[in-house]
Amino acid sequence: MDPQSETHSIQSLRAAIPREKVAEYPTPLIRADRLALELKAERFFFKRDDLISFGLGGNKTRGLEVILSDALRRKADTLVTGAGVLSNHVRTAAAFASAYGMDCEAVYWGSAPSSAIGNYAIVQMLGAKLNFTDELDRTSVDRHIDYVVQRLRDKGRKSYAIPRGGACGHGVLGHVLAVCELFQQCNELGIEPDRIVLGAGSGGTYAGWLLGIRLLDLPWLVEGFSVSRPREDMENQVLALISEAEAILGVKAQFRREDLQIRDGFIGEGYGIPSIEGNEAIQLVCKTEGVLLDPVYTGKAMAGFKSEIQTGKLSRSGTTVFIHTGGEPNYYSLSN
Ligand SMILES: Cc1ncc(COP(=O)(O)O)c(C=O)c1O
Structure with missing residues (x-):
């Protein structure tokens, strides 16, 4: 422009x-x-x-539409993103991954809740793989996203990291x-x-x-x-x-x-x-x-x-x- x-x-x-x-x-x-x-x-x-x-x-769909365009341009096969278990962003990212035939790795702070409710239940229905940082600090998600990206890279996968909350x-x-x-x-x-x-x-x-x-x-x-x-x-x-x-x-x-x-x-x-x-x-x-x-x-x-x-x-x-x-x-x- x-x-x-x-x-x-x-x-x-x-x-x-x-x-x-x-x-x-x-x-x-x-x-x-x-x-x-x-x-x-x-x-x-x-x-x-x-x-x-x-x-x-x-609203998270609006941001993800543009993010996904960039991810496809980079030929990514997996979306890696995260937030808290009730995140609307993670639910929407998981839906995008499903709709585009990609995998989704969801990274959550803390440990796995005992019951699947709200967005957390829907993310599981959408088939995302779940990761927990086991730390209550929200920034632990950022470090763990990097870790998951590296793990996937070691396996020859091409992942696309979306910062916490899609920000x-x-x-x-x-x-x-x-x-x-x-x-x-x-x-x-x-x-x-x-x-x-x-x-x-x-x-x-x-x-x-x-x-x-x-x-x-x-x-x-x-x-x-x-x-x-x-x-x-x-x-x-x-x-x-x-x-x-x-x-x-x-x-x-x-x-x-x-x-x-x-x-x-x-x-x-x-x-x-x-x-x-x-x-x-x-x-x-x-x-x-x-x-x-x-x-x-x-x-x-x-x-x-x-x-x-x-x-x-x-x-x-x-x-x-x-x-x-x-x-x-x-x-x-x-x-x-
Ligand atoms: C329903 C809803 N409204 C508002 C917001 C805030 O948007 P942002 O994170 O871009 O500030 C979010 C973020 O997750 C959301 O899920």
Whole structure:
């Protein structure tokens, strides 16, 4: 791409980002008036990425479509990736491996749980090989992925390592394509968003939305609610991921820390542990719109958004698009 050009078109971005499209797009953009009334927010929409028509849906498909294109270019026969046992990313990566006739090695921190629930059960149905690091430290997954790649290399296999949670430059570019999609959809429907709201775990989704919006020169703000790590850590991660994605695209959008809007007050007791506020937000959205959020990502992001507009830290006015990034397969294993 032209590194000098400050703005890019949807067409130029789509041409520059190859992907293995496994789902039907665009995902629905639905107006949520009853929820808006409850929240006293002016206009509210859900972008239903939970309904992505592959591997039980969710935002991870978008990143993996671009990652897979790179893996196929490199003639990989095995996807090696990891996270925690309830990971949506690992479930989706395993579905990609199955759909493309590849093997998948799933690397999880800790030791094997006694029962197979939620995504962990689905990953097994998808035929992924399971590896446990036997360490509770999440970064143990990163070291173990390297170990599995080496083991496969010794056997003459060509594996492709996808960083924990799919957080890498190619993954980020999948979300840049989501911005192109929403922009086109909004143009067709006559909607002008003021802000995008989403939950941030590894930071890849947030990074992609921010980068895409900047490259298309849109006036949309991106409000991210961290569900996993303190704000500063998340900002560092997002800035690093944006740089990685920029290097692949051959552009430089000059982001500064001040360009990021990330909040970390709604994580609760920790990543993957449902919070009271998150569960209340899930119930509110269920009762007003019949839409199910999840307790790890979207429920906490909604709790954060609700609190911030109620306390006046975010404005009630304007048009909000909440990215429903999915995660429902874990719902029954985490709720009580
Ligand atoms: C359902 C869901 N929503 C949001 C996220 C956060 O995305 P990211 O890790 O790109 O920040 C994830 C990540 O696993 C997810 O599974």
